[in-house]
Amino acid sequence: MLVVLGSLLFGGALVSCNEGDPAGGAERPAGTTTQAPKTRTPAQSATTGSTGTQTASTAVAPPIIVMPEPVNFGVVQPGSTLESEVTLTNTSERPLTIVSAKPSCTCTTVDLAGKVIPPLGSITVPVSMKTNRSIGIRQAIVQMQVAGYGRFAKINLVAENSWGVRSIPSYLPLKENRQKPEQLTGSVILESVDKRPFSVLSIMGEQPRFVGFDPDKDPPRNQYRVSYDFSTVGCENMPPFWIVRTDHPKAALFDVRVRHDPCTKIQPRLPMSDFRSSAGVVVPGEMVPIEIVFKKLRRPITTVTSSNPMVKAFLSDQKPDGRDVLITTMITVDSNMPKGLFMTTLTFGDGALTAEHLCYGWIE
Numbered sequence: 001m002l003v004v005l006g007s008l009l010f011g012g013a014l015v016s017c018n019e020g021d022p023a024g025g026a027e028r029p030a031g032t033t034t035q036a037p038k039t040r041t042p043a044q045s046a047t048t049g050s051t052g053t054q055t056a057s058t059a060v061a062p063p064i065i066v067m068p069e070p071v072n073f074g075v076v077q078p079g080s081t082l083e084s085e086v087t088l089t090n091t092s093e094r095p096l097t098i099v100s101a102k103p104s105c106t107c108t109t110v111d112l113a114g115k116v117i118p119p120l121g122s123i124t125v126p127v128s129m130k131t132n133r134s135i136g137i138r139q140a141i142v143q144m145q146v147a148g149y150g151r152f153a154k155i156n157l158v159a160e161n162s163w164g165v166r167s168i169p170s171y172l173p174l175k176e177n178r179q180k181p182e183q184l185t186g187s188v189i190l191e192s193v194d195k196r197p198f199s200v201l202s203i204m205g206e207q208p209r210f211v212g213f214d215p216d217k218d219p220p221r222n223q224y225r226v227s228y229d230f231s232t233v234g235c236e237n238m239p240p241f242w243i244v245r246t247d248h249p250k251a252a253l254f255d256v257r258v259r260h261d262p263c264t265k266i267q268p269r270l271p272m273s274d275f276r277s278s279a280g281v282v283v284p285g286e287m288v289p290i291e292i293v294f295k296k297l298r299r300p301i302t303t304v305t306s307s308n309p310m311v312k313a314f315l316s317d318q319k320p321d322g323r324d325v326l327i328t329t330m331i332t333v334d335s336n337m338p339k340g341l342f343m344t345t346l347t348f349g350d351g352a353l354t355a356e357h358l359c360y361g362w363i364e
Helices: none
Strands: 007-010 013-016 046-048 054-056 064-067 071-076 081-090 096-103 122-130 136-146 152-161 165-168 171-175 185-192 200-203 223-229 241-246 253-260 276-281 288-295 303-306 311-320 324-333 340-349 354-363
Touching: 064 152, 071 081, 071 122, 081 152, 122 152, 165 241, 171 185, 200 223, 241 340, 241 354, 253 276, 253 354, 276 288, 288 340, 288 354, 303 311, 311 340, 324 340, 324 354
Parallel strands: 071 152, 171 253, 276 354
Antiparallel strands: 007 013, 046 054, 064 081, 081 122, 096 136, 136 152, 165 185, 185 223, 200 241, 241 253, 288 324, 303 340, 311 324, 340 354
């Protein structure tokens, strides 16, 4: 079984979780994981009708113990693939047949259908989780329907997305809602999660504005305070993301959300899992895949264009799962692209509606 969280694959199936931030609000933990179901026997799960026929009780969960519970991958790098195993133990004296298994987001085909857990026995299931590129807590619940039982057995998966360098706070609070006053200047802390020293090389393609640190005199640190100033930036030019370049091996190029309502509020006409993608450090001429999950599309995505003439984009692959679609777009950067930060807006269309997606990268 293969499960991917962020874009989620389960048994070779694509799964997508709603992890976007259309209103520019703070990331919220998905909540407390569901506890393992209480063990019951098949006899306890059935009720007898007037004809004497047994039917499945909607109030009883199958006698399956899932270990570990939850599958906790801990703190991981966004966009990483994680692997583990789950053991499903049948505590009853009858075989249990798994009719279907569906993640809490979406799925296509799954390979658990028809699997049988022997009486008082166990089966081991490989699990792989792929997170998307948004920071914060990520959680999924895989619901297994077992023959003869009205409730689901559940596999809980959880991970915390975090780059090797994080921002404190995790966003720039310029104006979190329309009732609050603007705070167009301020500072944040950039610190390494592993506490190793690193260097902040660039912010938005420019020299960082350090507070209490001189990069020409002081040795690298594991924490910096850097300031920002958007007081001269018009609403139409205010960036929704603050892009940071460091020499940390797990945070080469990442972004910090800029929250200003209404200037950076994101409201795509085509719902998607992420509203920006980091192409990372790019070699001109090479094709770089950009993966985005589009949610509940009424029509297929047929076009993609790039706002930057030096960045070419084309649709490479589409993997529908019955409700959502994983779209892979390939981008290439012109050999004459100047060194440093580059950005482009990818505009996707379905023939009636369009949606924009920020893509950025770095040329050495």
